[in-house]
Amino acid sequence: MIVRDFHDLKNSPRAVSDARWTSVRMLLADDKMGFSFHITTLEAGSEHTFHYKNHFESVYCISGEGSITDLATGETHEIRPGVMYALDKHDKHTVRAGKEDLVLACCFNPPVTGTEVHQADGSYAAPETAA
Template identity: 45%
Template sequence: MKVVKLEDVIGTEQEVKGENWTSRRLLLKKDGMGYSVHDTIIKAGTETHIWYQNHLEAVYCIEGEGEVETVKDGKVWPIKANEIYALDEHDEHLLRAKTDMRMVCVFNPPITGKETHDENGVYPLVDDE
């Protein structure tokens, strides 16, 4: 069994910061679970272009308010605390935070922890072997 405390991840290489977000990566590929789990903060007033071409992601909002817009059809979904959205078709999307948002994100396949978004909002597949 494994227990990971958020406080033990903050300030380590498993806390990764982007312009609009901070991702605290709790479980990674190396943990052998078949998925990764992240505690992510999205900064208020930001818009982030994301397109996980290589990963599926489920996102559970535990704090804050914002919206997700799917690029292919322009559909907008309001998101607030206690709601989950699933990017089950590798959906290219825009995430807009009205307030600071705290999200629990689950990725399949799991990320290694080395990934950051490229110019298209994509996490590349990284082999950490």
């Protein structure tokens, strides 16, 4: 059994920050669960474009409000507490946080290691395969 406290992890190396967002990695690839689980906070008023070409992601809104736009179709959906979205086609998308921080629970498959950095196109590199 794995038990971790967000409050302990938010000031640890498992808390990764970049341009106006922070992601606390609760589960990572080395936990061997087959997915990673993160609590991600997007700063109020911020906008982020991502394209997880090598990962599937599902996201559940815990608090705050914002929107997500599918950049292939231009379709925009509102995000608020209780809303979930899944990037089942490796969708390139833009997420916007509203007037408050947007707090999201995120799962990645395959799991991330915790050391990834967003590439110029908004993706993470493909996970290395075991030899």
